[in-house]
Amino acid sequence: MSAILLDGKALSLKLQAELKAEIERLKAETGKVPRFMNLVIGQDASAASYGKSQKRVAENVGIDYQFSYLPHGITQKELLDQIHMLDQDPDIHGIMLHKPVPEGIDFQQAVNAIGADKDLEGMNIANLGKLMLGKTKIFPCTPAGAMALLESSGVDIAGKDAVIVGRSEIVGKPIQLMLLEKNATVTVCHSGTSKAGRLIEHVKRADVLIVAMGKPGFIKGEWVKEGAVVIDVGINEVNGKITGDVEFDEAQKRAAFITPVPGGVGPVTAVMLMRNGIEMFKQRSGKS
Numbered sequence: 370m371s372a373i374l375l376d377g378k379a380l381s382l383k384l385q386a387e388l389k390a391e392i393e394r395l396k397a398e399t400g401k402v403p404r405f406m407n408l409v410i411g412q413d414a415s416a417a418s419y420g421k422s423q424k425r426v427a428e429n430v431g432i433d434y435q436f437s438y439l440p441h442g443i444t445q446k447e448l449l450d451q452i453h454m455l456d457q458d459p460d461i462h463g464i465m466l467h468k469p470v471p472e473g474i475d476f477q478q479a480v481n482a483i484g485a486d487k488d489l490e491g492m493n494i495a496n497l498g499k500l501m502l503g504k505t506k507i508f509p510c511t512p513a514g515a516m517a518l519l520e521s522s523g524v525d526i527a528g529k530d531a532v533i534v535g536r537s538e539i540v541g542k543p544i545q546l547m548l549l550e551k552n553a554t555v556t557v558c559h560s561g562t563s564k565a566g567r568l569i570e571h572v573k574r575a576d577v578l579i580v581a582m583g584k585p586g587f588i589k590g591e592w593v594k595e596g597a598v599v600i601d602v603g604i605n606e607v608n609g610k611i612t613g614d615v616e617f618d619e620a621q622k623r624a625a626f627i628t629p630v631p632g633g634v635g636p637v638t639a640v641m642l643m644r645n646g647i648e649m650f651k652q653r654s655g656k657s
């Protein structure tokens with residue numbers, strides 16, 4: 370078997386076209402387009418490249434996306450004041466805080482200061498709480514990208530064994546809840562699973578395998594179940610090349626569907642940020 374590639378770039382373009390049509394409709398109905406603000410503390414290279422790709426997507430779909438560069442030495446209070454000001458501004462419809470932040474800045478406290486209806490990344494405590502309750506249309510962006518690729522396979526995951534490797538707040542934990550909402554039977558593996566020598570047995574029975582470890586090629590192709598759907602969230606740089614957490618060449622011989630790295634989850638993530646923002650804009654303008 371040779372797996373069908375779940376092409377993140379193609380899905381990203383398709384979703385962008387849908388969002389663009391939605392923005393045009395909203396503009397005609399409200400006279401406004403959504404306006405988002407990305408807060409960057411200091412100016413580092415990663416902010417520039419990740420931010421740039423987000424801005425490209427935003428402009429492509431017709432969103433007004435701006436950066437606000439804050440000084441490296443900003444205090445937590447000054448940052449919170451800045452966030453409160455933007456949160457009160459009716460002309461700003463979405464806010465995000467670029468990561469990493471300098472030492473001494475409490476990232477989660479700052480994200481929690483963004484109103485739940487302006488939280489582009491879907492990571493403040495109110496939005497995570499709603500995710501837990503299964504009552505939300507706002508999702509953390511990387512998990513939403515992974516789920517969109519999974520759904521694009523057309524595989525019905527209800528009742529299937531879904532195994533996640535990695536339990537971070539930004540990927541593994543939210544995906545767990547999103548898979549549960551789709552009625553998958555979910556197992557979450559982590560370093561404790563490996564230490565107990567039980568990672569391979571869980572991976573081997575996964576109908577849906579989602580890997581977010583940050584360890585290049587850690588998941589061996591021979592562990593992948595025949596016919597599985599494999600979503601590799603990992604992004605690792607090895608000898609100047611970007612590679613995933615799954616040993617791709619071997620895994621794609623066994624899987625039915627697999628994401629490439631690069632070109633899988635990455636390109637869909639930025640679109641999910643825009644989708645969150647548009648959903649919040651719609652909710653606030655009564656157009657949802």
Ligand SMILES: NC(=O)c1ccc[n+]([C@@H]2O[C@H](COP(=O)([O-])OP(=O)(O)OC[C@H]3O[C@@H](n4cnc5c(N)ncnc54)[C@H](OP(=O)(O)O)[C@@H]3O)[C@@H](O)[C@H]2O)c1
Pocket residue numbers: 511534535536537538539540541558559560561562563568581582583584602603604605634635638
């Ligand atoms: N495509 C995207 O848009 C996107 C976005 C975000 C992240 N990523 C990538 O996704 C990867 C994961 O990111 P992250 O932020 O979730 O990483 P993270 O916070 O470092 O979490 C890694 C997870 O992997 C688990 N793990 C590490 N070694 C393990 C082992 N030997 N056996 C089993 N589990 C193990 C850890 O377990 P413990 O909890 O027990 O330590 C942890 O839960 C990275 O490559 C990152 O670059 C991609």
